[in-house]
Amino acid sequence: MDPIAILFMGIAIVVVWGGMVASLIHLLKNPDHLSGEEGIAPGPTT
Amino acid sequence: MSSTTASPQKASREQFAGRWAFIFAAIGSAVGLGNIWRFPYVAYENGGGAFIVPYLVALLTAGIPLLFFDYAIGHRFKGSPPLAFRRLSKWTESIGWWQVLICFVIGVYYAAIIAYAAMYTWFSFGERWGDDPEAFFFGEYLQVAEDVAPNLEFVPTVFWPMLAVWLIVLVILGVGVKKGIAMASLIGIPVLVVMFVILVVVALFLPGAPEGLNALFTPNWEVLTDPQVWIAAYGQIFFSLSVGFGIMITYASYLKRRTNLTGSGLMVGFSNSSFEILAGIGVFAALGFMAQANGVEVAEVVTNGIGLAFIAFPTIISEAPAGALIGVLFFGSLVVAGFTSLISILEVVVSAVKDKLGWNRWTTVIAVVGTAGLISLLLFSTTSGINVLDVTDAFANNFGIVGAALVAVVVVSWLLRRLDNMVNHLNAVSSFRVGRVYKVLVAVILPIVLAYMWVSDVVLKATDGYGDLPSWFVGTFGWGMSIALIVIAVLLSLLPWTQRSALHSELNDNLETEDLPDFPEHEGTGPGVQWDTVGQHHHAEHPRKGH
Numbered sequence: 001m002d003p004i005a006i007l008f009m010g011i012a013i014v015v016v017w018g019g020m021v022a023s024l025i026h027l028l029k030n031p032d033h034l035s036g037e038e039g040i041a042p043g044p045t046t
Numbered sequence: 047m048s049s050t051t052a053s054p055q056k057a058s059r060e061q062f063a064g065r066w067a068f069i070f071a072a073i074g075s076a077v078g079l080g081n082i083w084r085f086p087y088v089a090y091e092n093g094g095g096a097f098i099v100p101y102l103v104a105l106l107t108a109g110i111p112l113l114f115f116d117y118a119i120g121h122r123f124k125g126s127p128p129l130a131f132r133r134l135s136k137w138t139e140s141i142g143w144w145q146v147l148i149c150f151v152i153g154v155y156y157a158a159i160i161a162y163a164a165m166y167t168w169f170s171f172g173e174r175w176g177d178d179p180e181a182f183f184f185g186e187y188l189q190v191a192e193d194v195a196p197n198l199e200f201v202p203t204v205f206w207p208m209l210a211v212w213l214i215v216l217v218i219l220g221v222g223v224k225k226g227i228a229m230a231s232l233i234g235i236p237v238l239v240v241m242f243v244i245l246v247v248v249a250l251f252l253p254g255a256p257e258g259l260n261a262l263f264t265p266n267w268e269v270l271t272d273p274q275v276w277i278a279a280y281g282q283i284f285f286s287l288s289v290g291f292g293i294m295i296t297y298a299s300y301l302k303r304r305t306n307l308t309g310s311g312l313m314v315g316f317s318n319s320s321f322e323i324l325a326g327i328g329v330f331a332a333l334g335f336m337a338q339a340n341g342v343e344v345a346e347v348v349t350n351g352i353g354l355a356f357i358a359f360p361t362i363i364s365e366a367p368a369g370a371l372i373g374v375l376f377f378g379s380l381v382v383a384g385f386t387s388l389i390s391i392l393e394v395v396v397s398a399v400k401d402k403l404g405w406n407r408w409t410t411v412i413a414v415v416g417t418a419g420l421i422s423l424l425l426f427s428t429t430s431g432i433n434v435l436d437v438t439d440a441f442a443n444n445f446g447i448v449g450a451a452l453v454a455v456v457v458v459s460w461l462l463r464r465l466d467n468m469v470n471h472l473n474a475v476s477s478f479r480v481g482r483v484y485k486v487l488v489a490v491i492l493p494i495v496l497a498y499m500w501v502s503d504v505v506l507k508a509t510d511g512y513g514d515l516p517s518w519f520v521g522t523f524g525w526g527m528s529i530a531l532i533v534i535a536v537l538l539s540l541l542p543w544t545q546r547s548a549l550h551s552e553l554n555d556n557l558e559t560e561d562l563p564d565f566p567e568h569e570g571t572g573p574g575v576q577w578d579t580v581g582q583h584h585h586a587e588h589p590r591k592g593h
Contacts, residue, residue, distance in 0.1 A: 001256035005263040008095025009327070012263070015102060016323050020316035027309045030477030032065055035306035037474050 056553040059124055060223040060407075062300050067228035069310050069317075072297055074231035074386030075288040076318040077238065079159060079355075082380060085322040086262065086329040087350030088282045092275040095265035100279035101319075108495055109283035110315045111487040112451065114480060116289055117307045118468035119458070120298030121475075124554040126397035127292040128539065130299065131454075132549065135462050141454050142398070143535035145292035148446040149394040151527065152291075154418050155435045156388050157215070158426035161207035162187075162356060163380035170363055170373025179360035184432075191429040194519050198428060205427035211388075212419035218389055219396055220411040223300050227393060231386050238382040242324060245375035249331035252366055258334020261344040262326055277502075280495045285443060287318055288387070290451025292394040299397070308476035329354070332362045332372070339365045355380060392418065402538075404546025433515060434523050440512060441524040444503040446531065452496040459489035 033039060062068040089097045123130035127142030165187070169175065175182035184190045189201050218226040249255060269275045288294060298307070330344075336358060337344040349358050359376055363369040392415065400410040425434050459465045465485055473479050512520045543549040 002260050002264060004265065005095065005260045008098065008263040008265050009259060012095070012098045012323050015098065016316065016319045020313070020320045023309070023312040023316045026477065027065075027306065027313050030306055030309050032302070032304050032306050032475075035304075035309060035475060035477040036472075038304065039475075039477075 057551055059548070059552050059554075060300055061302055062228055062297075063224050065301070065305055065310055067224070067232060068297060068301055068305070069313055070231040070235050071228055071386075071390065072288075072294065072310070072314045073317045074235050075293050075297070075390030076286065076314060076387075077235070077321045078286075078288070078383050078387035079156075079380060080282075080286050081318065081322045082242075082325045082329070082383060083351050083354045085282060085286065086326040087348060087354070088278055089326055090262050090330070090348055092278045093266045093269040094261065095263040096267050096270055097275070097279065099270060100276045101282065104276070104279040104283040105315060105319055107487050107491055108280050109287045109289065110311060111480075111484055112284070112289040112455070112492060113287055113294060113311045113315055114308055114472055114484070115455065115458075115468060115488055116294035117298040117311055118472050120295035121301050121305065121307060122468065122471045124299050124552070125295075125548060126299065126394065126401045127295050128398050129401040129548055130295050132539075132543070133554075134458070134464065138457055138462070140536045140539035141450065141457060142292065142295075143538040144446075144450045144453075144532060145290075145295075146395055146398040147531040147535055148291050148442055148450060149293070149391045150418060151438055151442045151446070151531065153388060153391040153395065154422040155426055155438055156384065156391060157208055157211045157419070157422050158204065158431060158435055159352075160211050160381055160384035160388060161204055161427075163377045163384060164207045164211070165203055166356060166360070167374055167377035167381060169360075170370050170377060173360070173364050173369065173373075175360045175364070177364075179364075180357045182360075183356045188432050189429045190432055194430060194433045194515060196425060196428065196430045196434060198424070199430075200427055201429060201431075204431065205423060208423055208427050209419075211385075212415060212422065214385070215388060215392060216411060216415040216419070219393060219415060220408050222407055227389055230389055234382050234386045238379055238386075239321070241375050241379050241382070242321070242328060245372065245379065246324060246328035246331070248368060248372055248375070249328050249335070252331060252335035254335040254338025255331035256334065257338060258330040258332065258344055259327065261334065261348070262330040277495070277499060281499060283319075284451070284496075284499075285447070286322065287315060288390065290454065291447045292398075293390045296394045296397045297390065304475055306475065306477050307472055308478035308480060312478060332366075332376075333358065335366060336362045401548035401552075402541070402543060404544055404548065404551060433519065437512060437515060437520055437523040438527060441507075441528045444507075445500070445524075445528040448496055448500045448503070449528075452493060452500055455488060455492050455496065459485075459493070465489055 030039075062071065089101070092100070119130050119134065123133040125133060127145045128139050129142070131142035132139040175187075187201075187203060189199075191197060191199065218230050220226065221229075284290065301307075333347050334344055337347045340347070347358060355377075359373070363373040363376075366372055395418070396407070396410050396414045399405070399414055400407060403410070405413070425431060458468070465488060469480055469485060473481075507520075507524070511517060512524060545551070
């Protein structure tokens with residue numbers, strides 16, 4: 001496989017799969033009941 | 047009008063058990079046949095490795111914003127597309143019905159492709175296609191008639207698997223959102239990923255695989271100055287993400303009041319693209335092998351859609367070591383990906399009918415799936431089915447989905463000027479905030495891109511026709527079908543919502559219904575109140591004044 005093709009396959013994988021992993025981490029750090037303006041607002045969070 | 051006053055009898059809408067059930071269902075909808083048989087070809091044809099640039103730009107500037115837009119409408123107004131748009135504004139209900147009818151048409155032919163793939167999974171064991179997969183597919187398997195006119199000459203090897211597909215779909219949809227749709231996706235997506243990863247690993251070890259990957263990933267930077275390449279990227283993202291035709295509106299309506307919408311949307315968008323990259327690697331590794339085995343360039347074997355699945359891949363299976371394994375993994379993946387998408391497509395129709403008529407789920411599912419299945423079997427399990435499929439697919443996607451999405455975005459952003467409400471709603475419950483940039487993307491960039499795609503496709507089809515098919519055929523199943531959907535959508539929107547309908551009988555827990563005033567223009571719970579600031583509701587201006 002050509003180095004340039006390997007490089008761009010790597011870039012595609014890192015960027016897109018990296019985006020997925022970053023989204024997953026972001027999601028895990030932000031549970032539903034704590035997300036958004038309601039999540040940080042005082043009062044009941046039903 | 048009494049419907050907007052507090053009512054202790056109001057029922058809750060069906061819900062996903064949690065956000066992961068929703069995320070898996072949304073990924074299951076987005077990851078479909080297009081990821082496997084369309085993306086690799088589009089990427090190859092539009093710059094190879096360089097395509098990643100317009101592709102990512104399209105994902106971030108159109109795909110994910112439109113995904114958020116659908117989520118906001120579905121979650122904010124808690125309904126199938128007709129109900130959600132009705133609650134948004136009475137006269138926009140027809141947009142929702144247009145989306146529902148597009149789903150109905152797509153669902154009707156989608157089942158046929160799943161049936162083909164299911165049969166080819168079985169055929170892989172004995173390589174039933176022999177030495178000429180193309181002749182086998184069109185001749186022996188589909189028994190395509192010379193006359194394109196629809197007939198009633200059924201093909202048993204298409205009819206029976208199609209019937210099985212419809213029965214399975216009936217059961218999954220009948221069981222409901224939690225136990226049917228969510229469970230099918232929670233099982234189907236991991237199975238699909240495992241099968242496709244194994245397929246990719248096997249394909250990567252085939253001789254010639256590096257040449258295939260060279261063809262896919264070697265960048266051609268010159269094409270980035272070509273507007274068509276950018277439109278291709280936006281088109282791929284748009285068609286791949288299941289946005290703009292009601293699916294994500296429907297699924298978001300099944301979410302709990304407090305759900306991180308944008309965080310989930312990012313996960314869905316990037317997961318869908320991740321699977322596309324995986325599919326590109328697997329497909330082009332296999333095509334590289336096919337090219338080498340036949341002593342030709344990769345460019346000569348590259349194809350997409352039905353040609354890739356039912357002609358190129360059988361050729362690869364026949365020539366590759368462990369060909370049967372490749373066949374089972376490839377066609378099995380098509381079946382699983384197709385099922386999770388088909389379920390989401392038909393749930394839009396089920397949800398809309400259920401909302402409007404107030405029927406229970408099983409009655410609605412039997413009526414909708416029974417009708418769709420009957421039409422599907424009559425049209426697509428016959429010797430003329432493939433031609434009808436070809437035309438309806440082309441028009442339902444390009445004329446229908448793009449057109450409906452364009453109208454929805456323009457109406458909400460410019461005519462109703464409700465984009466701020468959508469943004470406020472997203473930010474009220476979501477971790478990833480959206481603001482001015484998002485509004486520019488949805489109100490300006492998206493309409494421009496969608497309008498260009500829609501107009502250019504309509505002009506092309508109007509001037510050049512479609513394929514080699516006779517004009518009466520394209521006129522009936524292409525133009526006629528597309529225009530009929532709009533007319534029927536308007537007529538359906540004129541039918542009254544009964545007291546049993548979801549408009550009057552379902553609680554929208556995004557709003558405090560007890561506080562709602564009696565707005566004749568805005569029946570049910572919804573548009574009369576805007577979710578505005580943290581934990582507070584305020585009554586919107588009367589529609590006559592404010593909107």
